[in-house]
Structure formats: C-alpha cells, structure tokens
Amino acid sequence: MTGEPSGEGLANPDFTDLRVTVAGLGVSGVPAAKALHALGARVTVVNGVAGEQQRAEAAELEALGITVRLGDGATLPEGTELVVTAPGWKPGSPLFTAAARAGVRIWGDVELAWRLRELQPGKPAAPWLAVTGTNGKTTTTRMLAAILTAAGLRTAAVGNIGVSLLDAVLGDEPYDVLAVELSSYQLHWAPSIRPHSAAVLNLAPDHLDWHGSMAAYTADKGRIYQGNQVACVYNRADPETERLVREADVEEGCRAIGFTLDAPRPSDFGLVDGILVDRAFVDDRVNSAQELAETADVNPPAPHNIANALAAAALARAYGVEPAAVREGLRAFRPDAHRIAEVATRDGITWVDDSKATNTHAAEASLAAYPSIVWLAGGLAKGAVFDDLVLKSADRLRAAVLIGADRALIREALARHAPQVPVVELGRTDTGAMAAAVAVARDRAQPGDTVLLAPACASMDMFANYNQRGDMFAEAVRRLGADDSDESTDTP
Template sequence: MGSGKVTSTVSSMVKGKRITVAGLGVSGVPAAKVLHGLGAHVTVVNDGADERARDQAAELEALGVTVRLGDGATLPEGTELIVTAPGWKPDKPLFTAAAEAGVPIWGDVELAWRLRGPDAAPWLAVTGTNGKTTTVQMLASMLRAAGLRTAAVGNIGVSLLDAVLGEERYDVLAVELSSYQLHWAPSLRAHSAAVLNLAPDHLDWHGSMEAYAADKGRIYEGNRVACVYNAADKATEDLVRAADVEEGCRAIGFTLGTPAPSQLGVVDGILVDRAFVADRHHNAQELAEVSDVSPPAPHNIANALAAAALARAFGVPPTAVRDGLRAFTPDAHRIALVDDLDGVAYVDDSKATNTHAAEASLAAYDSIVWIAGGLAKGATFDELVAKSAKRLRGVVLIGADRALIRDALARHAPEVPVVDLDRTDTGAMLAAVREARRLAVTGDTVLLAPACASMDMFANYNKRGDAFAEAVRELGAGA
C-alpha cells in the first residue's frame, strides 16, 4: 500500500504521534501499516490471541509495530489517538479510558477520510439495514458505464485506505458504510449519500433503535449535492430532515410507485427520474426498464433506483444508468435462482440474515415454500410472518432458534403446513430441501431466506447458501 498521495499536512497529523490501533483483522492490520509508514509510533491491541492473530502480530512486529495480544482493554501509556476496527463496541473499557483521558477515537473510515489528498475523489456513500452491497455495486457499474474511473469500496471490494493512498487515480468512489463505521467517522462529508431503509439490527451493539438510526443518519452530515431517502420508509426521510447539510443540497426520494417531483420511481415498467431534469414538476427522464434490473424483485428495483439517484446526482447520463444496470451481476446468495425442477424454482437468498431482508425476499414471489431458521440475534418474527402468510404454501424450519418462527407461524398462519427439522447439523439442509420439494407444486418457489444468522450450523451465510445449492443439485440428479 503506497502513501504517495498523502500530503505533508496530513503526514504531520500522525507523524511522531503515539497511536493505538484497536483490533487486528481486515481493517486493523492495514491501518497499522499505513500509520507506521507515515511515521507514527503504533501499538496494536487485540482481545484475542489465536493462531491468526499471532500470525498477523508477527507480520506487524517485523515492521517495528508493537502488538499486545489478549489485552484489548488497557489504554497504552501516552496514547494520543485510537484508530479502531469498526466492530469494537463503544462501551469497551479501552474507549472509556480514552474518553477519560481526552483521547480521540477514529474508525478506519475516519482515518481514510482524513488521509485523502487535496485532489481526492469525492465519495458517493450508501448505508441501510439491507441492500448496501448490491446498491454500491450497481452504482459503481453505472459510474463505469459513464466512463468514470471508480471502485466499490468500504465494506466491500477495494479497502478505503487502498483507494485513498494507492497509485490508482479515481474520479469518484462508491462507498458502502455500515452503522459501525459511521459511528466512528465524525468528519465524513460525502458528495451525496443514501439511506436505503431502517429496521432493527445490531441493537446489541448500538444499545437502542434510536442510537442505531442516529449512526446511520451520520452519512447525510455535510452532504453537498443530494441526500437520497426511501419514500416508503419515513425514518430515512426523518434522518434527512435532521441532517446539517451544505447550502443547496437536495432531498431526493426513491419509490416503487409513480415519482413526485424530486423523486425517482417506476411508471409502466420504466425507471424514471423526476429529480435531475429540467422542469421536474412537468417532465420525467426515462432511465431504464424494470427488466434491466437483475433480479427484478421489488427490493432490488428499489436498490437500483437509489443507485441511479446517486449516479444522477453526480451527473451520470441516463444511458449510463441503463447500461450499468444491464452490466451488473448480483453477488451469490442474493435471490439467486439455483435451478428449476419440475416447474418449481429453487432460489438462494441466504444473505437474508434478518427479518427485514427476509420480508423483502418473500415479497418477490407469490407462492412460496419457505426454508427458514438459524440464529435469531434477538429478533422477533410476528410481523414478518403476518405480512407474508398469504404467500406461504409451506415452511421448513431448521436451526437453533427455529421455535421462534414456528410459534409466530402458529399465531399468524396456523393453516400453513410446517416441517420442523430438529437438527442443526450441516446435513440438515439436504433434508430441508427434500421436505420443501414434497410441499411444493408446479409454479411455486422454494426460497431459502432464513431471516436468521447462520453460525449455529455454518461458518457464514455463503456456506449456508452453498449447502442449499448443493442440495438442489442432488435433488435434480435424483438423490
């Protein structure tokens, strides 16, 4: 990772300072290397001391960085700044000690923002409970279609530190930001930003829904051109109203219905723009067809509209919005059609790890055999089941917290047949797919949208989706 773009002013910001990096991993190791390269006296503290941590520590110590494993609670003497991994909770003793000592705390996003050079590429930023990665990837595809040098960065793709310090020159960055990252990024000021949606998530980290929403809302602070919100989710518009933005910055909504002035929406199967056009009260600009969105599920169309709003805020022409959507290929395990067997579609949406994502997934199909369950993370399922009940042909439950979903089904969809597989082994997925096939009829969709995390049975949601796809393939082969 180079540091050629760092100005002398920025270098002096950290040179000679005693900086503590909290946490190893995907953000801590690069941050430690960058700060050490800029002349800071770096100490890394980490709670764990497993084999991976020891390997990372050895790599940093070879460069001259001090590493303390198994002790992430004590503030190193003389610390002038903490740079933290985004997942470290605000109530950790290290941060309490820092607050008492008046030591500022930055996240990796804040560090990258501060280290940008004077000619740095502007940021188009995206957050939300669900859909962030897809929207940022769609946005990057639109920007590339317009001939702009860009990258999808932040929680995905190129690391932010690489993007701002590397040799590659960018015209604009498409930046995915989590609530954790935004919490530790007080100075961030994007060109334009979007909050896609808000639903309870990570409340154990933030402490309350209000704190979670407030951290999401930080993305709008200081926006210069556009604050993009979801017209169907009033909480996102409320965050725009509360934000302190630059003079002239506009509130731009997106909707799956007919757009009002200063909104993007859908008319007769066409994505249209009534925000970035002349005489928006009377005119609209065609951007793309719904069929250009892959897959054309309602929540994914909303993602496309949010991406288009940010692209248009940056001056991208309509043809590039269309061409970017056509060129976009969604990541695996996001409403991915695995196969069609005997007229039944088998769809992998293992990425639906919370109720909000599962609700959007279930809304995309009319008749569903739903495979659900896993680790609930404190979620409740009554609202999800009540909203989706009329679409359910049957349900197959797996995982540690499946009883929570079973009880919600008994309350709100008692007529829907339920198969409760009392298993949490990885082989349970094949049994679940077989049971789903038994319940399904021609025209149905067997949908893996667990509404839960995967770690009770699988290493991650990718492995869970892979197991589903493999089970479907075995089914197709006559297993």
C-alpha cells in the first residue's frame, strides 16, 4: 500500500539533526513538532490549509525556530528522513507517495509517543491499556480511567480523546498507567506499539473511504492486539473481534478475555442476574466468579453501555485492579455530552440525546436500549445503508421523524421493512429544522415513549458537528417545556 508504515528503527535514535517532516498541525501535529524540535530534530511542518487557526499555530511554532509551510501538504521537503503524520491524512496522499518513493519511513503521532516513552531518563515508561472499536471507544476509555483512578493509580484518558499522547509521555510527572483510545487512523500509522492489554469493542463498516475496504479497516483495528502482554479483550457478540485475537502475535502467556451481556464462560466477563462479574481473573475460573458491580452502577445502564463497562473492567482487572475499585470507578463515571444523555422527562415522555450516534452501528445500539421510541434521524449517510438497522429496530418504533440531506434513504428503508411505522419527513435543511422535528415528535409520542435523537448519520449537512446538533435538540426540548409552562399559567 502507498504510504505503508515501517516499524524499523532509525540510524539516529536520539533524533539529533534528524530531518523530520510533520504532516498536519492541530492537536496532533503541534505537540509532535514541539517534541521533535526539543529533541534536536530539524523539523518542517506542512499543512494544506492556511486558515486563521493554522496561521496562529504556525506563528507559535516558527517562534521556536520550526519551519512551517502552509497551503502545501503535497510536496515532500528535500532531505526528509522521517515523516510524522497526524492521523487523518490518508495513506494515498501525495506526500506519502513521495515518501514511499524516497524510502522515507512514516510514523503517526502515536508511534512517535510509543518510541519516545522509552527515551525518558529516570522515568519508567507507563504501560498502555488500549481501546479501539467502531463505537464506544471514548466511553470505555474514560470508564477505564475512572476505574484506575479509583484504584489509586495516577492515570489519564489519552489518545484519540483529544489529549495528546505525546504530552502524557513527555510530561514532568510520570503516570502509573495510561488509558489509551486509538482510532483506526492512528493504528494504521503505529506499527510498533505493544500495549499491556487491549480491547476491540466491535466492528462495523466505517471510514471505508479512508481505508479503502472493510478488510483494511479491520486489519488496522487488529493492530492493537499485536504484542499484547496480559490480555486481548474481545466482544463475544462480534466474532470478528475474536478472529483478530486468534490471528494476533502476542507475548507468551497473554490470554483471550471475552465480554458478553450473557452469563460468562470461563475467561469471560459477563452478566448474572443484573451483576457484572469477572470469571477470568479469579483463582478458580471454572467454578467461581467475582462480583464487580451492578448494572445500576453503570451510567446510563443501556445494554451497549454495560458492554462498555465490562470491557473497561476486563482491562482494569488485567492490570491487577481490585474489584471494589471497579464498582467505585463505574459509579464515579459521568458520560460525555450527546451520548445517550437524558435531556428531560415530561408528561411521561423521556427525551434522549444520542447525537454521537453518527453511524448505523451506534444508532442500533441506542435504539435497542428503549422499548417504545419516536426516532429522530437523518443527516449525511456517508454511504451507509439502513435496511439492517430498520429490520432490527422496527418493533420498537412508534414513529420516525426524519431530517437532513439523506433522510430519503432512511424513509425508503422504513417503507421496505417497517411500513406500519408512521414517518414524518421534514424537507427544510436549516438548523431550525431541529425545533420543528422536536415539535412533531411531541405530537407523535405517548406516555411511556422515548423520543430518541439517534441520527445514524453525520451532522455536517445542517450543523457544525454532532455537538451542535445535540445542543439544538436539547434546547428545543427545553423550549417545549417553557412553552408548556407559559400556556398552563396564561389567564384570559
């Protein structure tokens, strides 16, 4: 593949005078450029966009003596010996084609962080507990960090979450262990990482335009298991994750640990009568299990979120965390905004914001959490098809309210597989469509229903991002309550 990463070392491992090109600015590129410059490398940063934010970041780097080229992300600077890339750059980018022709190695910022962790004198390298998957990565990683914190360990949730791994690795205060979220992009450019333990939560088609195929996407996800030392955690409900474990080259003694919403087998984490249990890291896993927490300790206790909690618990237990810390950490965890977040309950109707459900796999998990739903969906489909999603969710739907550029694709899937479900399609694509959709949903919902924003689509056709979409949903719901209150207090 063009731009295939190389895991081989460099002739000059201390980076002094090494000519490094950093591809991209932002939360990955800026820390990488600073770190390499501090190590004595001769750094040039290239970035195809030259907007206001990029110019400000460039000025900050240039003040340190780092060369920055804005508006040209395709040309490989002369003499480059190493390329360090931000994760979003596609493997077939012209810069990487030129690097491959010149025999120049390409690392991601995660690969750089992994290598630099070994170069910190007097500071032990913190082990990595790593998490990937199509959906649930951030929640699981943050749950894991909460559990590790409850165990008294100095830790942080880092990686794809937005905190630079480089900052964590190079910081003055050493961590005991890191909870590391890794995207498929990051894993593609990180051939050398060897986590203590790792989990692949699930696999579904996503980012195929970047990877080129589902097989390539899956293979990059599977990199997370390479060289694992203690545990490869997989989802028993997703056989592909188990296949990746079987194919991984791991340290001798590393174990395959499953998680399931059913009763656990030996070497599994699972559920027994509403209790999260460990049947893997116990003395007699054939005949006994360790209680960890109750489903009520998981916030929110939706099935897919309980699965996230089981995966986080498995990684924590692989690191030796005691059961009490698992319960304490899960109780302390608070989910990020727009992830199956309850906005309000009014007149027996619950309003839930899961704007982060930007693909069909995430929406399916969200829809499975409620028995009777008025579904708000639509946006940019990114090439997705909705037939399986509708087939699996049809018996839960009271009605559907559709917005966004690709809403017709969902309407057509509903017509094929759930013709009994009433559908309201809103043609407007301005941001005010959300308030209109909320008003329609209120008219369709009955006591006991959940009005669920789980779009199964990206947001950029109408909104800046999924955060704005969720915020506008929540604001529209709150305005409904205010309007109802005004009406109830009006006098003739």
